[in-house]
Amino acid sequence: MTTKTLTTDDAVKVIYDVLAEIAPEVDASEIDMSVDLTEQLDLDSMDYLHWLVGINARTGIEIPDRDASHFMTIDGAARYLVDASVAR
Amino acid sequence: MIDFKLPSLGADMDEAMLVGWLVSPGDQVSRGDIVAEVETDKGVMEVECWDDGIIDELLVEPSSTKLPVGTPLARIRATDESPVAEPAPHREVTAAPEPAPSREPVAVGAVAGPQAPAPPPPHVTRHVSPPVRHLAHQLGVDVDTVTASGPEGTVTREDVRRAAGRRRVSPRARRLAMEEGIDLSLLSPTGPDGMIVVADLTGLESKAVDGAVEVADREEEPAVPPEVPARTVESELPADDPALAMRRAIARSMARSNREIPQYSLVTQIDMKRALEWLDDANAERPVTARILPAALVAKATALALREVPELNGHFVEDRFEQSADIHLGMAISLRTGGLVAPAIRNADTLTLDELMAALDDLVRRARSWKLRTSEMASATATLTNLGERGVGTAFPIVIPPQVAIIGLGRVMERPVAIDGMLAVRPTVDATLVADHRVSDGHRGGLFLAALEQRLQEPEKL
Numbered sequence: 001m002t003t004k005t006l007t008t009d010d011a012v013k014v015i016y017d018v019l020a021e022i023a024p025e026v027d028a029s030e031i032d033m034s035v036d037l038t039e040q041l042d043l044d045s046m047d048y049l050h051w052l053v054g055i056n057a058r059t060g061i062e063i064p065d066r067d068a069s070h071f072m073t074i075d076g077a078a079r080y081l082v083d084a085s086v087a088r
Numbered sequence: 089m090i091d092f093k094l095p096s097l098g099a100d101m102d103e104a105m106l107v108g109w110l111v112s113p114g115d116q117v118s119r120g121d122i123v124a125e126v127e128t129d130k131g132v133m134e135v136e137c138w139d140d141g142i143i144d145e146l147l148v149e150p151s152s153t154k155l156p157v158g159t160p161l162a163r164i165r166a167t168d169e170s171p172v173a174e175p176a177p178h179r180e181v182t183a184a185p186e187p188a189p190s191r192e193p194v195a196v197g198a199v200a201g202p203q204a205p206a207p208p209p210p211h212v213t214r215h216v217s218p219p220v221r222h223l224a225h226q227l228g229v230d231v232d233t234v235t236a237s238g239p240e241g242t243v244t245r246e247d248v249r250r251a252a253g254r255r256r257v258s259p260r261a262r263r264l265a266m267e268e269g270i271d272l273s274l275l276s277p278t279g280p281d282g283m284i285v286v287a288d289l290t291g292l293e294s295k296a297v298d299g300a301v302e303v304a305d306r307e308e309e310p311a312v313p314p315e316v317p318a319r320t321v322e323s324e325l326p327a328d329d330p331a332l333a334m335r336r337a338i339a340r341s342m343a344r345s346n347r348e349i350p351q352y353s354l355v356t357q358i359d360m361k362r363a364l365e366w367l368d369d370a371n372a373e374r375p376v377t378a379r380i381l382p383a384a385l386v387a388k389a390t391a392l393a394l395r396e397v398p399e400l401n402g403h404f405v406e407d408r409f410e411q412s413a414d415i416h417l418g419m420a421i422s423l424r425t426g427g428l429v430a431p432a433i434r435n436a437d438t439l440t441l442d443e444l445m446a447a448l449d450d451l452v453r454r455a456r457s458w459k460l461r462t463s464e465m466a467s468a469t470a471t472l473t474n475l476g477e478r479g480v481g482t483a484f485p486i487v488i489p490p491q492v493a494i495i496g497l498g499r500v501m502e503r504p505v506a507i508d509g510m511l512a513v514r515p516t517v518d519a520t521l522v523a524d525h526r527v528s529d530g531h532r533g534g535l536f537l538a539a540l541e542q543r544l545q546e547p548e549k550l
Contacts (some may be wrong), residue, residue, distance in 0.1 A: 049381060065372050
């Protein structure tokens, strides 16, 4: 678990790595970073939860339920993680 | 001496290939230990043993021969028996047909006996987490002798598997390896989570491998071009072979359902305001690792409602309904690569909501990585299918034989409702029961839906 501040690149890498575990058949280069992820990748609620749990496990950043709306797109998720890593 | 037989694999799956053993003669086993892996049209599954004892003899070698359910696979000596050789009755040969002389089919997994353990690394502290220790126990590996490759002397799952001589292999890679006689233990896996994928096999053809099993030259182009990076596993489960096999299995089951089961359908609209508000409050306090999904809440409510209408819970076999005292709720899980499995959460009505959520989470993870168990695949007494997430308003599912009921949920939608004579807007969901009319009638089916609705109005009691 890391306690350093995340750069946007770090955050995006973690996001993609976890997504690759959940949806290994998806080509990362085809994902639109600003479009709703569950629509693009046909993620169901369990996939989505696994994604959040995976991000939490790798970054140590907690994602309270009320903040879930930040995690609808990759851009939104990356911004949240960077801000959260600065704040702690 | 107990015969360990190939157990039931789920509806309409009467045969399977034995793809690997996780135990050897002389190993101690307990009830519930996973002892082998088999492959059916619905993919690879783990087989548990139901007895305590010591493995006396493995009767069948892994091969591509399809074995019928009930085939004796091994003999287990109860711990109080002495290991005297019994006069064995003549057994049918169940090994693979003889392959071409230049190829030697090599079993995946340790059959010949335990591998010599690597000496422990000197001067390094070792960390072995409980799940890794459990895996080591399951695979018959002495975890203290496993070489740790993780950071700071951590023993990883891959370390344990390597020590057990067993690798996680995608179904397509496994079949290819068996057909081509490739020794999987020689490969470095490049798939996700240390899984061997087809790209790892095709790379092998262009190398000379010393002392290894000879790989016959392939005449046609490999299905996966060698330059495809292993991470892109989209070709692992395409529309041929395993996915097609699964489709055939589903087709058989659904065609049988249509042919044999006179099905009636009932729908009711359930107000979900209380349930969802309660869940939001509960989840607000919880870390992401303990979050509960609406699916778990609905599953618990369904399991409890089934207690009230037991003629929806059981199997119809040979013209007779066998009501089940236990409620093993099948959960329909769609696989990203195509296809559907509906393994059971066993005794779902007895689990707490947290336990049920954990069981569902575990089931989904294992369904997607081909690690479901035959006991889960064969034991559902009724099934729940949640179709709302992709926008379905009202579901009309089909009963999965030999079950007699299936419950489908559509999308939670804000709808206008009348409450105390006034118009309100509430989140509501259509819940459908489809059931076998040979066993239950609409009145009883209706009571079930009423019970389900009632449970979801009191989420704190779930």
